[in-house]
Amino acid sequence: MPLVDSGGTKIWYNVRGEGTPILMCNGWGGSSDSWSEEFIRLLAEKHQVVLVDNRGTGRSGKPDEPYTMEQMSGDSNRVLAELGVETAHVLGFSMGGYIAEALAIYHSDKVRSLILCATSPGSAHRAPITIETSRELAKVSDDKLSKHDRVKALIYLLYPQDYVEPRLEELIADESYDANPTPIYALKSQNAATASFDAYDRLQDLNIPSLILAGDSDRLIPSENSRILAERIPRAELHILAGLGHGFIKQATTETVKLILDFTSLVDKQLKK
Numbered sequence: 001m002p003l004v005d006s007g008g009t010k011i012w013y014n015v016r017g018e019g020t021p022i023l024m025c026n027g028w029g030g031s032s033d034s035w036s037e038e039f040i041r042l043l044a045e046k047h048q049v050v051l052v053d054n055r056g057t058g059r060s061g062k063p064d065e066p067y068t069m070e071q072m073s074g075d076s077n078r079v080l081a082e083l084g085v086e087t088a089h090v091l092g093f094s095m096g097g098y099i100a101e102a103l104a105i106y107h108s109d110k111v112r113s114l115i116l117c118a119t120s121p122g123s124a125h126r127a128p129i130t131i132e133t134s135r136e137l138a139k140v141s142d143d144k145l146s147k148h149d150r151v152k153a154l155i156y157l158l159y160p161q162d163y164v165e166p167r168l169e170e171l172i173a174d175e176s177y178d179a180n181p182t183p184i185y186a187l188k189s190q191n192a193a194t195a196s197f198d199a200y201d202r203l204q205d206l207n208i209p210s211l212i213l214a215g216d217s218d219r220l221i222p223s224e225n226s227r228i229l230a231e232r233i234p235r236a237e238l239h240i241l242a243g244l245g246h247g248f249i250k251q252a253t254t255e256t257v258k259l260i261l262d263f264t265s266l267v268d269k270q271l272k273k
Contacts, residue, residue: 008063014050017048021083022047025092028191032058042253087112090112098197118226163245203232
């Protein structure tokens, strides 16, 4: 099992495919198992896909201590160094977008491009969620609830209701990750890390081609956040996807992959000139 030491915590990683590397940064509580097999398979047809289990999740170490985005981006940077990757496209989903932004800030020489999916510029400058959504989100890390009920609350936050209803139990099973569960304390440590991170003032200094994607029905991170990112990052391209929620990558995998591969192909061609 491939593990790399990052400041005393073992970080698990894996590689799929060949081509220009693309580093995958997972969302809150998610490991590399959170990505759909179809999504990774399609990306791996064109890229060397670098999968990482964030600290606190999956097969990585799960220290019961405070986490920071600088630390978590450093974990991913350590994996790239272990693989001998000089530069990579960096794809971040939700909290993983924070990791990607932190990587671009603290290790800009490693970032070939940024692909920011359903994320925000950080806590202080993000467009807020509703009180109702905040209450539902609190259930996801409430250890008084059963795991089934915690995951059910998450599902209704990830997708529009009309998408969830016909496939609720299937989606709950898909998001449960029984083999490598994320402890409640790790969820809280990751949540605290997101709450303390804000990249807003640094984004305007990023001279990195960036693709920003969001669903227009996202309850967890409203798409206005993606508009803010596009305004702050000088070389940003924005796409707001109609009728899709926070989990738009799984809702509309083919459409999302096309946008990503069109973007990475153009960046790679421009860098070869």
